[in-house]
Amino acid sequence: MTAKLIDGKATAARLNALLATKVAEFKSQTGVSPHLAAVLVGDDPASAVYVRNKQRSCASAGMLSSLHQLGSATTQSELLDLIAALNADASVHGILVQLPLPKQIDETTVLDAVTPLKDVDCFHPENVGLMVQGRPRFLPCTPAGCQYLITESGFETAGKHAVVIGRSEIVGKPMALMLVQKGRGADATVTIAHSRTKNLAEISRQADLLIAAVGRPNTVTADMVKPGACVIDVGTNRVDGKLVGDVDFAAVLEIAGAITPVPGGVGPMTIAMLMENTLTAARLQTES
Numbered sequence: 001m002t003a004k005l006i007d008g009k010a011t012a013a014r015l016n017a018l019l020a021t022k023v024a025e026f027k028s029q030t031g032v033s034p035h036l037a038a039v040l041v042g043d044d045p046a047s048a049v050y051v052r053n054k055q056r057s058c059a060s061a062g063m064l065s066s067l068h069q070l071g072s073a074t075t076q077s078e079l080l081d082l083i084a085a086l087n088a089d090a091s092v093h094g095i096l097v098q099l100p101l102p103k104q105i106d107e108t109t110v111l112d113a114v115t116p117l118k119d120v121d122c123f124h125p126e127n128v129g130l131m132v133q134g135r136p137r138f139l140p141c142t143p144a145g146c147q148y149l150i151t152e153s154g155f156e157t158a159g160k161h162a163v164v165i166g167r168s169e170i171v172g173k174p175m176a177l178m179l180v181q182k183g184r185g186a187d188a189t190v191t192i193a194h195s196r197t198k199n200l201a202e203i204s205r206q207a208d209l210l211i212a213a214v215g216r217p218n219t220v221t222a223d224m225v226k227p228g229a230c231v232i233d234v235g236t237n238r239v240d241g242k243l244v245g246d247v248d249f250a251a252v253l254e255i256a257g258a259i260t261p262v263p264g265g266v267g268p269m270t271i272a273m274l275m276e277n278t279l280t281a282a283r284l285q286t287e288s
């Protein structure tokens with residue numbers, strides 16, 4: 001059996017086209033153009049690529065974007081000053097601080113400084129708390145992109161065993177907490193695995209839905225996958241200049257029921273969800 005491919009690139013393109021019509025309608029009703037401000041500190045080439053992709057997506061959705069680039073020697077207080085200025089700028093609706101940040105800067109302090117209504121990554125504790133309580137203001141972009149692909153592929157999550165490998169604040173933890181909520185694309189029985197987990201293969205083999213968010217190639221091998229499982233590969237790893245996920249794709253393709261490729265899976269969906277959140281942020285900050 002060969003797994004069905006879940007095409008994140010095509011799904012994201014459809015969502016982006018739909019978003020463009022929603023943005024046009026919002027602009028004609030309010031006269032306001034949704035605006036995402038991206039903050040890029042340092043000279044990490046991968047970060048520069050992602051930020052450029054986000055700006056391109058803003059343009060194609062009819063939204064404004066601005067890039068605030070700071071040098072790798074930027075101090076935390078300089079960065080906090082920039083965030084304060086963006087928080088106070090009524091023409092800016094969403095603020096994205098691209099991670100990772102240079103070593104001299106404490107990520108939590110900086111992310112907490114983004115005003116919650118402009119927190120389109122859904123990293124602020126107020127927004128994480130609202131999501132966990134089942135009354136989200138924003139959904140975290142990568143988990144929301146995964147959930148959308150799972151639902152759209154026709155996989156019924158209710159009552160199923162979902163195993164999330166990874167417990168980061170950006171992917172694994174919010175993904176698990178979304179899958180355990182009540183409602184569509186959720187109601188799963190969730191296990192969270194991480195680097196201290198014992199017998200990972202035994203646990204992952206029990207997964208009807210397996211989500212890998214580790215950052216290490218070939219973490220999920222064919223023997224770790226239940227036949228017919230839905231496998232979502234969040235990993236984005238560069239190996240010999242090539243982009244690969246966390247899943248041994250060729251081998252797992254023969255076992256799984258459905259699988260996301262890398263590239264062309266979760267990555268484009270993350271950006272589509274960021275665009276959705278930017279429109280949501282503009283709505284929340286605009287009188288109607």
Ligand SMILES: NC(=O)C1=CN([C@@H]2O[C@H](COP(=O)(O)OP(=O)(O)OC[C@H]3O[C@@H](n4cnc5c(N)ncnc54)[C@H](OP(=O)(O)O)[C@@H]3O)[C@@H](O)[C@H]2O)C=CC1
Nearest residue numbers: 142166167168171194195213214215234235236266267270
């Ligand atoms: N496509 C997209 O849109 C996005 C892709 N990514 C990619 O997803 C991957 C994960 O990102 P992120 O969550 O930020 O990474 P982190 O490094 O923050 O987290 C990785 C997680 O994996 C766990 N882990 C590490 N090694 C193992 C192992 N051998 N077995 C089981 N668990 C393990 C860690 O455990 P512990 O907590 O114990 O350290 C940690 O919880 C990366 O490749 C990243 O590039 C990230 C964001 C968006």
Ligand SMILES: Nc1nc(=O)c2c([nH]1)NC[C@@H]1CN(c3ccc(C(=O)N[C@@H](CCC(=O)O)C(=O)O)cc3)C=[N+]21
Nearest residue numbers: 050096097098099100121236262263264265267268270
């Ligand atoms: N504040 C913040 N928010 C983030 O959401 C965030 C971040 N920082 N730092 C880095 C990670 C990583 N991330 C990706 C987004 C898109 C692709 C993506 O579109 N990938 C394409 C390929 C792109 C390529 O070729 O390099 C794909 O998988 O098809 C990948 C990874 C968001 N992140």
Ligand SMILES: [Mg+2]
Nearest residue numbers: 101102103105
């Ligand atoms: Mg740091």
